[in-house]
Amino acid sequence: MEGVDHLAHERNKSEFDVDAMKIVWAGSPHAFVVSDRISKLVASDPGFRKDNRSTLSRKELFKNTLRKAAYAWKTIIDLHLSEEEAAKLRFYVDEPAFTDVHWGMFIPAIKGQGTEEQQQKWLPLAYKMQIIGCYAQTELGHGSNVQGLETTATFDPQTDEFIIHSPTLTSSKWWPGGLGKVATHAIAYALLIVGGREQGVHGFIVQLRSLEDHSPLPGMTVGDIGMKFGNGAYNAMDNGVLRFDHVRIPRNQMLMRCAQYTCLCMPSDAKLILEPCILIRVSQVTCEGKYKQSDVPRQLVYGAMLYVRQTIVADASCALSRAVCIATRYSAVRRQFGSQNGGPETQVIDYKTQQSRLFPLLASAYAFRFVGEWLKWLYADVTQRLQANDFSTLPEAHACTAGLKSLTTTATADGIEECRKLCGGHGYLCSSGLPELFAVYVPACTYEGENTVLLLQVARFLMKTVSQLGSSKKPVGTIAYMTRVEHLMQCRCGVQRGFAELSADLVEAAVAHCQLLVVSKFIEKLQQEIPGKGVKQQLEVLCNIYALFLLHKHQGDFLSTGCITPKHAALANDELRSLYSQVRPNAIALVDAFNYTDHYLGSILGCYDGNVYPKLYEAAWKDPLNESVVPDGYHQYIRPLLKQEIRTARL
Numbered sequence: 001m002e003g004v005d006h007l008a009h010e011r012n013k014s015e016f017d018v019d020a021m022k023i024v025w026a027g028s029p030h031a032f033v034v035s036d037r038i039s040k041l042v043a044s045d046p047g048f049r050k051d052n053r054s055t056l057s058r059k060e061l062f063k064n065t066l067r068k069a070a071y072a073w074k075t076i077i078d079l080h081l082s083e084e085e086a087a088k089l090r091f092y093v094d095e096p097a098f099t100d101v102h103w104g105m106f107i108p109a110i111k112g113q114g115t116e117e118q119q120q121k122w123l124p125l126a127y128k129m130q131i132i133g134c135y136a137q138t139e140l141g142h143g144s145n146v147q148g149l150e151t152t153a154t155f156d157p158q159t160d161e162f163i164i165h166s167p168t169l170t171s172s173k174w175w176p177g178g179l180g181k182v183a184t185h186a187i188a189y190a191l192l193i194v195g196g197r198e199q200g201v202h203g204f205i206v207q208l209r210s211l212e213d214h215s216p217l218p219g220m221t222v223g224d225i226g227m228k229f230g231n232g233a234y235n236a237m238d239n240g241v242l243r244f245d246h247v248r249i250p251r252n253q254m255l256m257r258c259a260q261y262t263c264l265c266m267p268s269d270a271k272l273i274l275e276p277c278i279l280i281r282v283s284q285v286t287c288e289g290k291y292k293q294s295d296v297p298r299q300l301v302y303g304a305m306l307y308v309r310q311t312i313v314a315d316a317s318c319a320l321s322r323a324v325c326i327a328t329r330y331s332a333v334r335r336q337f338g339s340q341n342g343g344p345e346t347q348v349i350d351y352k353t354q355q356s357r358l359f360p361l362l363a364s365a366y367a368f369r370f371v372g373e374w375l376k377w378l379y380a381d382v383t384q385r386l387q388a389n390d391f392s393t394l395p396e397a398h399a400c401t402a403g404l405k406s407l408t409t410t411a412t413a414d415g416i417e418e419c420r421k422l423c424g425g426h427g428y429l430c431s432s433g434l435p436e437l438f439a440v441y442v443p444a445c446t447y448e449g450e451n452t453v454l455l456l457q458v459a460r461f462l463m464k465t466v467s468q469l470g471s472s473k474k475p476v477g478t479i480a481y482m483t484r485v486e487h488l489m490q491c492r493c494g495v496q497r498g499f500a501e502l503s504a505d506l507v508e509a510a511v512a513h514c515q516l517l518v519v520s521k522f523i524e525k526l527q528q529e530i531p532g533k534g535v536k537q538q539l540e541v542l543c544n545i546y547a548l549f550l551l552h553k554h555q556g557d558f559l560s561t562g563c564i565t566p567k568h569a570a571l572a573n574d575e576l577r578s579l580y581s582q583v584r585p586n587a588i589a590l591v592d593a594f595n596y597t598d599h600y601l602g603s604i605l606g607c608y609d610g611n612v613y614p615k616l617y618e619a620a621w622k623d624p625l626n627e628s629v630v631p632d633g634y635h636q637y638i639r640p641l642l643k644q645e646i647r648t649a650r651l
């Protein structure tokens with residue numbers, strides 16, 4: 001039987017309203033309509049074709065990405081797309097590009113840390129893409145440790161300028177996306193030196209390339225850092241290297257204000273829209289060469305990272321759901337063993353082992369979706385509070401964004417790889433879509449804060465909270481539960497001792513805290529009204545799978561701390577098995593609810609109609625290696641080998 005019939009049969013088994021679930025997944029009926037329309041627009045436009053990416057050379061890939069970015073921008077302008085629609089278009093075009101960093105980091109950094117004058121000067125140009133920006137923070141020798149950056153920005157009061165300089169090889173900027181070949185400007189982070197005194201790391205707007213002929217400006221040595229992991233994939237991005245040799249910029253190009261807690265605003269007609277934002281001055285250098293710092297928390301300069309980490313959490317559910325959709329559909333198509341009386345073999349999705357690897361990932365995709373929604377709310381909430389000069393929830397917002405970024409990207413990267421394995425040998429083919437998805441996704445565990453480094457930030461926050469237990473400062477919000485954990489009261493005196501020594505255990509505690517967050521936000525979601533036949537029931541099953549799977553995976557910790565008994569552990573495992581059986585008939589419908597087009601999935605194994613084998617067979621013949629029956633190199637290397645005379649006696 002062909003796959004196409006097979007999946008139709010699977011769809012008929014489902015016990016809930018898939019259209020209603022699509023709306024839950026999208027977030028609202030409006031979000032669904034926008035997403036559905038834009039995904040179809042992209043899928044039907046040959047200008048956004050992506051099935052040939054893995055066969056392109058680096059140069060061809062990069063040029064093709066430039067073409068797509070220009071074409072995407074033209075589409076946005078011609079169709080007068082709104083900010084929401086433009087963001088969806090970028091999502092469905094599905095190509096890492098300099099535009100991500102321009103819109104996702106360069107513009108938010110200016111909006112966040114620029115003065116009003118700076119915003120008025122630079123944002124209209126950036127919004128119209130008349131300048132293209134990158135975010136140049138990381139250096140060859142320094143990434144996680146931002147305070148350790150070596151690039152210097154020395155104020156020269158004679159000329160009212162900063163001199164930006166890379167004093168060592170290790171101070172070369174290294175990694176910024178878009179820097180290598182495209183960006184005309186950068187937000188460069190450098191150690192500020194005023195009157196001979198170091199004043200910490202600050203951001204500066206630096207022009208890199210001529211707006212006439214794109215050549216690097218005097219004093220700049222700039223280029224691409226080279227091929228990265230995987231063919232195609234993130235190599236569409238020109239991550240770059242940059243050295244400054246005493247480059248002079250006007251004093252008014254130091255970012256002197258901190259108000260980053262505003263959302264990205266991309267106007268449909270590329271005209272400037274300035275949103276209301278917080279006007280907090282963090283630091284300033286005057287023309288007389290005086291450095292002034294206000295008394296607001298210095299951590300506000302990390303706001304751009306808070307913003308991007310929150311978007312990364314929202315993106316994790318997309319990447320994981322995409323892999324899960326591919327693996328689930330293929331698991332229903334693929335058959336191995338178990339043929340009875342010459343009948344069909346068993347669908348691999350019916351094997352309990354397959355279910356126990358696949359369904360927790362399906363549940364995780366939904367769990368991350370809802371925690372991502374909640375994190376957006378938290379980010380909006382902290383923004384509002386900061387506008388009222390209330391900094392009280394900033395540490396919690398930092399811990400949540402950092403911790404959830406770490407948890408969800410790690411689980412998603414691992415989950416994509418598990419989905420590849422769940423697809424057996426065919427999962428290793430580029431046409432499965434999974435190798436490229438993994439290669440594009442996996443750096444999310446490193447960029448925007450290396451995942452272990454971020455968990456250490458969460459651990460620091462948790463330990464601070466524990467040390468304050470019993471004081472008048474009661475933990476609230478996501479750490480309110482700590483007052484209920486008696487054991488923590490006994491720990492509180494010792495928490496400031498041995499942090500480094502115990503850091504591996506503390507990282508585990510940080511992960512557990514984040515997992516609790518994900519579970520509790522899933523439960524909160526279920527407490528809302530959820531319309532649609534059987535939708536809530538399905539989500540309850542998935543929520544229970546997510547929670548019980550974690551309990552099962554970490555049962556050693558639960559048992560050793562006396563939180564559960566061996567009997568509980570066994571019951572949890574029984575329940576998990578029963579939940580897998582409940583998901584089974586709904587599995588295909590649950591991944592259909594993601595509403596992904598075949599174009600976006602980019603996977604023969606995951607195609608909607610399940611018609612996998614003819615498509616795999618057809619695709620093989622399109623490989624460049626099959627352009628000729630006899631390969632290039634036959635006459636040079638194969639034929640001489642076949643015709644060689646055996647000269648050595650032993651052979």
Ligand SMILES: CCCCCCCC/C=C\CCCCCCCCCCCCC/C=C/C(=O)SCCNC(=O)CCNC(=O)[C@H](O)C(C)(C)COP(=O)(O)OP(=O)(O)OC[C@H]1O[C@@H](n2cnc3c(N)ncnc32)[C@H](O)[C@@H]1OP(=O)(O)O
Binds near residue numbers: 099308446449
């Ligand atoms: C082809 C298609 C084209 C389509 C075109 C269409 C057009 C587009 C239209 C629309 C599109 C919309 C697009 C949106 C796209 C969005 C996508 C975004 C893509 C992103 C791409 C990512 C690329 C990668 C970028 C990077 O990686 S940038 C570099 C990031 N670097 C880091 O993250 C460094 C990590 N290190 C740190 O964060 C810090 O150094 C530290 C580890 C936190 C330590 O800080 P430090 O001050 O040195 O140490 P401490 O003394 O420990 O202080 C910590 C102190 O501060 C608090 N803290 C720390 N961080 C924060 C924070 N962020 N906020 C608040 N508070 C913070 C911490 O709690 C401590 O407080 P206490 O002292 O009180 O304990």
Ligand SMILES: Cc1cc2nc3c(=O)[nH]c(=O)nc-3n(C[C@H](O)[C@H](O)[C@H](O)COP(=O)(O)OP(=O)(O)OC[C@H]3O[C@@H](n4cnc5c(N)ncnc54)[C@H](O)[C@@H]3O)c2cc1C
Binds near residue numbers: 175176
């Ligand atoms: C694809 C990609 C795109 C990027 N884009 C940009 C960009 O646009 N702009 C930009 O500025 N940067 C960018 N980066 C750089 C990125 O932000 C850094 O690589 C990241 O912050 C990690 O820093 P690092 O490389 O210094 O890692 P390191 O900190 O050197 O990490 C190495 C190891 O050391 C461990 N480690 C480090 N510190 C500690 C500690 N205190 N305690 C315990 N363990 C520790 C880490 O856990 C890790 O295992 C990008 C990186 C990648 C891979």
